[in-house]
Amino acid sequence: MKPFKILLFFLSVFIVLFALTLYFPDKGIRLPGNIRFRFYTADDIFTPPDTAKVDIQGLLKEQELLTDSVISELVLDKRKSLITDSLPLDADSLKKIITRIEYPPDDSTVLFPVFRALSGLPNSQQLVRIMHYGDSQIEGDRMTSLIRNKLQSRFGGSGIGLVPATQLYPNSLSLLQQNSDNWDRYLVYGPPDNRIEHERFGALASFCMLQSDTILSGTDSQIGWIKFNRSPLAYENTRYFRQCRIFYGYNSEPFINEVFEKGQRIDAAIIPPSKDFKVIRWTFDEPVSDLMVQFRYTESPEIYGLALDNTSGIAVDNIPLRGCAGLIFTSIDPHLLKEMYKELNVKLFILQFGGNVVPYIADNYRYYERWYYRQILHLRELCPGASILVIGVADMSVKNGEGFESYPNLDNVINAIKSAAFRGGAAFWDMQKAMGGKNSMSAWVNADPPLATSDYVHFNKRGSVLMGQMFYNAFIYEYLLFEEARKEQAMTLQKQ
Numbered sequence: 001m002k003p004f005k006i007l008l009f010f011l012s013v014f015i016v017l018f019a020l021t022l023y024f025p026d027k028g029i030r031l032p033g034n035i036r037f038r039f040y041t042a043d044d045i046f047t048p049p050d051t052a053k054v055d056i057q058g059l060l061k062e063q064e065l066l067t068d069s070v071i072s073e074l075v076l077d078k079r080k081s082l083i084t085d086s087l088p089l090d091a092d093s094l095k096k097i098i099t100r101i102e103y104p105p106d107d108s109t110v111l112f113p114v115f116r117a118l119s120g121l122p123n124s125q126q127l128v129r130i131m132h133y134g135d136s137q138i139e140g141d142r143m144t145s146l147i148r149n150k151l152q153s154r155f156g157g158s159g160i161g162l163v164p165a166t167q168l169y170p171n172s173l174s175l176l177q178q179n180s181d182n183w184d185r186y187l188v189y190g191p192p193d194n195r196i197e198h199e200r201f202g203a204l205a206s207f208c209m210l211q212s213d214t215i216l217s218g219t220d221s222q223i224g225w226i227k228f229n230r231s232p233l234a235y236e237n238t239r240y241f242r243q244c245r246i247f248y249g250y251n252s253e254p255f256i257n258e259v260f261e262k263g264q265r266i267d268a269a270i271i272p273p274s275k276d277f278k279v280i281r282w283t284f285d286e287p288v289s290d291l292m293v294q295f296r297y298t299e300s301p302e303i304y305g306l307a308l309d310n311t312s313g314i315a316v317d318n319i320p321l322r323g324c325a326g327l328i329f330t331s332i333d334p335h336l337l338k339e340m341y342k343e344l345n346v347k348l349f350i351l352q353f354g355g356n357v358v359p360y361i362a363d364n365y366r367y368y369e370r371w372y373y374r375q376i377l378h379l380r381e382l383c384p385g386a387s388i389l390v391i392g393v394a395d396m397s398v399k400n401g402e403g404f405e406s407y408p409n410l411d412n413v414i415n416a417i418k419s420a421a422f423r424g425g426a427a428f429w430d431m432q433k434a435m436g437g438k439n440s441m442s443a444w445v446n447a448d449p450p451l452a453t454s455d456y457v458h459f460n461k462r463g464s465v466l467m468g469q470m471f472y473n474a475f476i477y478e479y480l481l482f483e484e485a486r487k488e489q490a491m492t493l494q495k496q
Contacts, residue, residue: 054436054443056451062097063466066473068154070094075480099434099470101389101478104422111427114348114387115482122156122313129161129315129344131203134352137394137458139320141174143352146468147475148316149235154476157313158287159241160234162344165208165226165303169322173461174238175308176229182211183224188331189324199333202247202304203340205321210300221256221296228308230289240287241308246280247340251301260292274301277339283311304340315344325368326353329375334382341383349379349386351426354393354417355457361409365416372417376424388426391471392417395432395441397456404442404456411438434470 074095103110117128130151132144141160152158160175166183185208186193188201201207210224230239246257251274258268259282267282293306309315321328329337357368376388392414397404414432421428436443444452444463451463459467 054440056443056447059436060466063469063473065094066097068476071098071473071477072480075477075484098473098477099430101474102418102428102430104425107425110425111348111387111389111478112482113385115479117347118155118314118479119483119486125312127157127309127312127315127345128155129317129346130348130350131162131317131319131344131346132350132352133319133321133326134350134391135324135326135355136320136322137355138318138352138464139169139322141318142459142461142464143468143471144316144318145174145235145238146465147472148318149237150469150472150476151314151316152237155314157310157315158237158239159243159307159309159315160238161309161315161317162204162305162307162319164204164206164305172231172233174231174234174318176231178227178229180224180226182222184209184211189321189328199331200250200302200304200336201332202336203344204305204319205324205328205332208303210295210297212297212299221298223294223296224300225292225294226306227292228290240289242284242287242310243307244282244284244288244291244293245307245309245343246293247277247304247306247343248280248301249274249277249304249336251297251299253297253299255298255301256296258294258296260294261288262290263292271301277304277336279343304336307344323356324353325356325371326351327371327375329382330378334378338382341386346383346386349383349388350391351376351388352391352431354413355396358393358396358407358410358413361407365409365412368413369416369420369423372420373423376420376426380425388421388424389475390417390421390426390428392428392430392432394457394459394467395435395438395444397439397441397445404439404445406438406441429471429474431467431471434467434474 074091077091101111114128114130117126120126121128132138132147134143138144148161163175163177164185166179166185167177168185185206186196186201188199188205210222213222244259248271251271254270254272256268257271257280259266261284269280271278271280291308295301307315353372354368357365376390379386379388393410396407396410398407410432414430418428418430432438432440435441441452441456444450444459445454445456449462450460451466452459
């Protein structure tokens with residue numbers, strides 16, 4: 001082909017493509033499978049994405065300023081200013097650093113039940129429990145570990161809380177857990193499991209069973225075990241516990257339960273058959289950090305979890321449900337769930353879901369709001385003495401041209417979650433707002449060192465610690481406001 005014809009061909013292609021860009025929708029065309037087809041535009045090439053200008057270093061310094069004592073002074077209006085390396089911050093500026101928890105328009109008391117429970121600690125012998133449910137954003141005890149450490153340091157308590165008999169994903173951040181290789185774990189969410197003919201999944205939305213060897217005779221026992229050791233990465237409060245409970249049930253045959261501390265057997269018991277939810281409990285005179293629980297069995301019980309706690313103070317559970325949208329509570333046997341929550345003395349549910357809904361772009365999310373609302377109502381029915389606090393979705397970015405921008409539907413998902421929370425009588429904390437707002441994830445990913453991973457969705461360990469601190473600051477600020485109001489009310493009554 002002659003050079004002139006080649007040039008003419010390329011010019012023709014260029015003209016056709018240019019014409020398409022003029023008439024092609026700016027947002028592209030959505031194809032099956034949630035795939036979007038679009039052309040680059042001149043703006044994509046010459047105009048940088050509209051990313052949020054988040055001062056990450058400033059954000060870090062601000063959070064470091066907000067110690068418990070500073071927040072307490074802000075509540076009492078005693079802290080008028082704080083001198084920093086740059087400029088003095090007045091009290092109003094300090095308060096604005098805290099992303100406040102929001103309440104339903106007609107009820108600002110929805111967290112009072114958990115605040116009342118906390119107000120008696122650490123003097124009370126009660127063990128108050130907070131259950132932090134979430135998707136993969138909290139996996140590996142991220143966020144929860146910092147929240148737990150801060151709360152236990154203030155109110156007392158120790159231990160990692162409720163854990164499954166076997167972990168789906170290794171976690172060495174707060175606890176080293178090992179298992180024999182004959183455990184199976186069954187989940188309430190995900191692909192249907194035809195092996196399960198009931199809904200007894202318990203508070204962890206899963207249960208575990210030991211495999212039974214059909215070759216052995218009915219009189220031959222098998223052995224399964226779980227080992228717990230302290231993690232060098234864990235906060236000090238998490239590294240030890242004074243109480244271990246096993247939540248189990250529905251074992252058709254008796255089994256032997258043995259407990260070992262530092263390799264020495266300290267207790268053993270024959271557990272009879274059961275057709276209901278049961279609890280095995282051990283308390284220790286001294287703090288324990290090295291424990292093995294062993295089962296000798298012919299038929300396995302259903303194990304709904306093990307709680308490694310103190311006998312008083314506060315316990316905070318990390319319950320990550322990877323790939324889950326948070327719509328699982330109504331699919332769990334309500335009798336079992338209610339009994340387990342009662343035994344655990346749950347005073348606060350933290351629900352952190354929605355990230356798995358965002359990639360599926362829809363015109364509206366009323367369906368998700370309705371389903372989320374049903375979950376909140378269900379939890380309130382099962383555990384009427386507990387408060388519920390819903391955390392909104394973090395900023396999530398998708399590639400747009402040469403840069404990354406927030407998902408176009410992210411605000412709609414967050415608003416659906418917030419609406420469900422308020423309709424259900426729950427509090428709401430806006431995590432995206434705390435990060436810096438729209439398009440802030442890019443700043444977290446590109447921070448030095450980074451605060452989020454290159455998927456522009458998940459926090460890394462450093463970012464999780466920061467986000468956990470921001471949430472704790474918001475929570476403790478509301479608690480201190482509650483305490484101050486109670487004191488003022490008590491003084492008013494005394495004067496009368």
